[in-house]
Amino acid sequence: MEPGHLLWMLERMRMAYYAEGEVIISPEQGEADRFMVVKQGRVHGEQSVAQATGTDAWLELVEGECFPLGALLANRAVTSVYRAGSDTFCYELAAADFNTLLGMSAAFRDFCTRRIANLLEHSKQLIQAQYTQSSAEQQSLTSPLSAIIRRAPVTCAPDTSVRNALALMREHGIGSMVAVDERRGPLGILTLHDVLERIALPQIDLDQPVIGIMSTQLSALPPQALAHEAALAMARHGFRHVLVVEEGRLVGLVSEKDLFALQRVGLRQIGSAIRNAGSVEVLQLAAADIRRVAHNMMAQGVAPEQLTQFISTFNDLLTARVIELECAASALCDTPLLAGVCWVALGSEGRFEQTLNTDQDNALLFVAPEGMATEQARQQLLPMAERINAALAACGFPLCKGNMMASNPQWCLSLDEWKQLFSGWIMHGTPEALLHASIFFDFRALYGARHLADELRAWLARTAADNPLFLRQMAENALRNRPPLGVVRDFVVGKEHTLDLKVNGITPFVDAARIFSLAAGVAHTSTIQRLRQSAPRLNIQTAEVDAWIDALLFIQVLRLRHHHEAGGCEPGAATLDNLVDPERLSELDRRILKEAFRQARKLQARLAMEHRL
Numbered sequence: 001m002e003p004g005h006l007l008w009m010l011e012r013m014r015m016a017y018y019a020e021g022e023v024i025i026s027p028e029q030g031e032a033d034r035f036m037v038v039k040q041g042r043v044h045g046e047q048s049v050a051q052a053t054g055t056d057a058w059l060e061l062v063e064g065e066c067f068p069l070g071a072l073l074a075n076r077a078v079t080s081v082y083r084a085g086s087d088t089f090c091y092e093l094a095a096a097d098f099n100t101l102l103g104m105s106a107a108f109r110d111f112c113t114r115r116i117a118n119l120l121e122h123s124k125q126l127i128q129a130q131y132t133q134s135s136a137e138q139q140s141l142t143s144p145l146s147a148i149i150r151r152a153p154v155t156c157a158p159d160t161s162v163r164n165a166l167a168l169m170r171e172h173g174i175g176s177m178v179a180v181d182e183r184r185g186p187l188g189i190l191t192l193h194d195v196l197e198r199i200a201l202p203q204i205d206l207d208q209p210v211i212g213i214m215s216t217q218l219s220a221l222p223p224q225a226l227a228h229e230a231a232l233a234m235a236r237h238g239f240r241h242v243l244v245v246e247e248g249r250l251v252g253l254v255s256e257k258d259l260f261a262l263q264r265v266g267l268r269q270i271g272s273a274i275r276n277a278g279s280v281e282v283l284q285l286a287a288a289d290i291r292r293v294a295h296n297m298m299a300q301g302v303a304p305e306q307l308t309q310f311i312s313t314f315n316d317l318l319t320a321r322v323i324e325l326e327c328a329a330s331a332l333c334d335t336p337l338l339a340g341v342c343w344v345a346l347g348s349e350g351r352f353e354q355t356l357n358t359d360q361d362n363a364l365l366f367v368a369p370e371g372m373a374t375e376q377a378r379q380q381l382l383p384m385a386e387r388i389n390a391a392l393a394a395c396g397f398p399l400c401k402g403n404m405m406a407s408n409p410q411w412c413l414s415l416d417e418w419k420q421l422f423s424g425w426i427m428h429g430t431p432e433a434l435l436h437a438s439i440f441f442d443f444r445a446l447y448g449a450r451h452l453a454d455e456l457r458a459w460l461a462r463t464a465a466d467n468p469l470f471l472r473q474m475a476e477n478a479l480r481n482r483p484p485l486g487v488v489r490d491f492v493v494g495k496e497h498t499l500d501l502k503v504n505g506i507t508p509f510v511d512a513a514r515i516f517s518l519a520a521g522v523a524h525t526s527t528i529q530r531l532r533q534s535a536p537r538l539n540i541q542t543a544e545v546d547a548w549i550d551a552l553l554f555i556q557v558l559r560l561r562h563h564h565e566a567g568g569c570e571p572g573a574a575t576l577d578n579l580v581d582p583e584r585l586s587e588l589d590r591r592i593l594k595e596a597f598r599q600a601r602k603l604q605a606r607l608a609m610e611h612r613l
Contacts, residue, residue, distance in 0.1 A: 001105050001107045001108055001134060001330045002105065002107070002599060005101065005104055005105040005107075005108065008082075008101070008104065009093060009101055009108075010128075011093060012093055012094070012097045013037075013091045013093050014091075014092055015039070015089060015090070015091060015092075015584065016036075016089070016090050016281050017087070017088070017089055018041075018087075018088045018089075018090065018095075019034060019084060019087060020084055020085065020086050020087050020088075021083065021084060021085045022083065023081060023082070024036070024043060024082045024083060024084060024088075024090070025068060025078055025081075025082045026078065026081045026082070027077045027078055027079060027080075027081070028077075029077065029078075030077055031071075031075060031095075032068050032072050032075075032076070032077060032078055032201050033078055033094065033095045034072035034092045034093060034094055034095055034098075035066065035069075035072055035092070035093040035094075035095065035098040036060050036066060036067055036068075036090045036091065036092050036093075036352060037064070037065070037066045037091040037092075038062060038063050038064065038065050038066070038067075038088065038089075038090055039063065039089040039090060039091055040063060040089045040140070041063075041084060041085070041087055041088025041089060042060055042061065042062055042084070042085035042086050042088060042090060043060070043061040043062075043067065043082055043083070043085060043090075043246075044060055044061075044083050044085045044119060044392060045060075045061065045066075045067070045080040045081075045082055046080055046081045046082075046083060047345075052363055053568040060085060060591070060594070060595050060598070061082075068082065069112055071093060072098055073112060076329075077359055079476050083122075089410065105511060106200055120516075120588070124258075134171065141582075142603070143226065143227050144223060144224050144225065144226060144227075145221060145222075145224075145225050145226070145227060145230060145242075145244050145252065145254055146223035146224065146244070146252070148227055148254055148258055148259075149223075149244060149251070149252035149253070149254065150258065152174050152251045152252070153178055153251075153252055154168060154169075154174055154177060154178075154208065155177070155178050155179065155180045155184070155230060155250065155266055156168060156177055156178075156179055156180075157180075158179040158180075158181070158187050158188065158209060158210070158211035159209045159211070160179070160209065161207045161208065161209065161210065162199060162204065162206045162207070162208055162209075162210045163206035163207060164207075164210075164211060165177050165190060165210040166195070166199075166206075166541065169192075175190075175191060175192045175255065176189055176190065176192070176240075176241055176253060176255070176259045177189070177190045177210070177468060178190045178243065178253065178336050179211050179214055180250055183249060184248070184249040184250050185245075185248050185328060186220065186243050186245060186250045187211060187214075187216065188210075188211050188214030188215060188216045188218070189214055189215050189218060189241060189243070190210060190213065190214045190215070191215075191238065191240060191241065193212075194213070194215065195491075198213045199213065206238055211218050218243055219233045219234075219237060219239050219241075219242045219243065220242070220243040220244070220245040221233070221243075221244060221245070221250070222240055222244070222245065222246055223244050223246050223251060223315065224307075224592065225244075225350050227254070227259060228302070228306045228310070229258050229308070230242040230254050230259060231309060231310075232272070232309065232310070232313055234256055234259070235270070235271035235310075235313055235314065235317070236271065236313060236317065236540045238271060238272050238275060239274075240255060241253055241254065241255050241256070242254045242255050246399045258570055267442065270286060270289045270290065270293060270314065271314070271317055273285075273286050273289070274314070274317045274318050274321050275317065275321060277321050277325075277601060278325075279325070280325065280391045280394055280395065281363070283318055283321060283322060283391075283395050284288035284394060284395050284396070284434065286395075287318060287395040287396045288396075290314045290315065290318070291396075294307065294310070294311055294430045295564070297310060298560065298561075298564050303553070303554060304403075304556035304557050304560055305528060305556075307560065308352065308353045308354060308556070310354065311354045312352040312353065312354045315349065315354055315358075315397075315441055316345070316349075316446055318395060319343070319345075319362075319392060319446060319447065320343075320393055320446065322388055322391045322395070323343055323388055323447045323448075324394060325391070326384055326387045326388045326391060327384065329387075330383075330384045330387075332380060332381070332384060335369075336369035336370075337366070337368065337369055337372065337377055337380060337381070339369075339449065340365065340366055340367040340368070340369060340449050340452070341364060341365070341366040341381065341448045341449060342365040342445050342447070342448040342449040342450060342453050343362065343364060343365070343388075343406065343446050343447040343448050344362060344363045344365050344406075344444065344445060344446060344453060345361070345444055345445075345446040346361035346362055346363060346404065346439055346440055346441065346442060346443050346445045347361035347404075347439050347442060348361070348442075349361060349362075349446075350442040350443050350444045351442050351510070351525050351526050351527055352525070352526050352527050353398050353526065353527060354557060355556075355560060355563055358397065359397060359398040359399065359400050359401070359403070360389060360393070360397050360398065360399055360400045360405050361400055361404050361439060362389075362404075362405055362411075362446075363404070363406050363411040363412065363413075363440070363443065364381055364385055364406040364411070364413070365413065365414075365418060365449075365452050365456065366378075366381060366412075366413075366414055366415070366449075366452070367414060367449070368414060374414045374416075374417070377414070378409060378412050378413075380597040381412055382407060382409060382412055385405075385406040385407040385412060386407035388406065388407075389406065389407045394466075415452050415455065415456060418456055419456065419459055422437075422440075422441075422456075422459075422460055422463070423463065425437050425470075426463060426464060426467050426470045427467075427470075429469070429470050429473040429474075431477070434473060434474055434477045436510060437474065437564070438477075438514065441460065441514060441518070441527070442525050443456075443457075443516065444457075444525050454482065457523050458523070460518075461521045461523060462521070463520075464518040464519075465496060465518065465519060465520075468519075468611075471515055471518060471519055471611065472611045472612075472613070474511075474514075474515050474518075474609050475515055475608065475610070475611040475613055476605070476611075476613060477511075478508070478511035478512060478515060478607065479604055479607065479608060479613060481503070481504070481507055481508055481511070482508075482601070482604070483504060483505075483508060483597035483598075483600040483601050483604075484499055484504045484597065485594065485597050485598065485601065490584045490590060490594050491590075491593075491594070493582065496579070496581070497581050497583065498579040498580060498581050499579070499580055499581075499582055500578050500579055501555055501558055501559040501562065501576035501578045501579075501580055502559065503578070504554065504597075505555040505558075505559070505593075505597070505600070506555060506556065506559070506598070508600040508603065508604060509527055509531075509548065509551075509552045509600060509603060510527050512603050512604060512607045513528075513530040513531045513534070514527075514530065514558075514607075515526040515607060515611075516530060516531065516534035516538060516607075516610075517530040517533070517534050519534070519538065519610070520533070520534040520537035520538055521537070522534050522537070527550070527552065530550075531545050531548060532545060532551060538610065540606065544602075544606070547599050547602075548599055548600075548603050549600070550596075550599075551596035551597075551598075551600065552596075554592055554593070554596050555593070555596050558580065558585075558589065558593065559578055562576075562580055563576045563580065
């Protein structure tokens, strides 16, 4: 700004003081009446990152930063509550003088309009990863099923004849018929797809009760469940419909067409292609489709928690089909040994948190059949595990550089051997043991004898909770990875002036959640669910946990967007990294990333307090 304009502004500014916790400006105060610059202290803009779709973002303003530009430019009230985070002094300029200054100073006007308007537009797209479509398409996978149901379900009694059920379907122009009992509890479903398979081709008696040919394996969700849960059910099981049931009564029906109308992606088709694949070559094509689905979902604003669940679900389906194909091709097919084997996912896959940048982390858990030695069983399983790892690599999941895979004899163990190994890590707590625990304790069953993984999880929960020294050692190890916040500059950057969003951003949350869950006896492996389920058992306030989760989700947004911009959704894309230069981020992204790292520090402070570190 020119010195004369700057002096004109200063002559009209006044100093205002706000005590810690005092509201400076809020939506209830009406149209914004002053332009403010923080002289000393901190100002918090209170709004959840996970819901930030307005023009103001969840952030912390410090010395030299100004607000509320968006409200002043639009002549409206603010959409966030601005509160003093400490004793705070602000320079304040009346709205009338602010508007006069916009006309006087081109530099000030440029700052407040072009630059800030861009940042405000950017803030609308935070959690939707900057790929939100038009407002007409905002009903999405985040919508509850109650908002998607188009009409009351057409039903019939179970003893209705097939002929009459078909006549009802034609009369109402519907593709499905649900049989219900006296309380409208669903008993079975008939779809147009079933008409060909179960009625036309077998040429059955049309006067028989319809319940006899209906599918009775029903998929049901409550009305408050989100659309993405219905889509996941369809993808996992190949269903075309999900029943919406409340207190045992059928209240609606959601079809794949309803979901496709929201998302324009063929979720069930990809799931069906994977389940019916007869070769690894077909699965390679399906893996490319998974990446395209991820691209489409980002383009339609699917939130990061849901997106990573989708990626993990499809990758689970693909891995399971690879295992099925290799088991069928092996000499172990239909043997007692194979009936007692569980393929285990580790790391991010074990936490349902895979992104487009993921390699293999897996293991085998087995119980040797009667009359077979453990080592004999292992030697028979390893060649098959090696073929499975190779097939997954061909489908785009690189072999683990650390060889933490089922084909490594070190990670192909019986249930008793896993317990013995985990017990050794817990008792000794060496650096290597702590490193392995951070990977292997996130295990979950992906295919096979899942009860073995359940037993191992229950045993681990009891054993770890009874060993506070080990949890303290894990906490000490986790606290060595501090969020990269600087004293003078915003961030402490590494090689090539970059931050590692996975190591520096995601990992502090993942490590703390793992330790909390072990201490609280929580069986879930998802980081967010670990935080939510551990909180009440550790007397952690819900608001505190919500702030941690919001921060984690924002960092995940930046990470997913970085992968997207690097072409990670395209088949044959180069290996992705998690390195971002903070100077290349927008000013608003930097502010919120800084606050997200502050939340990671608060989480670590809580972890240190829990273990008296």
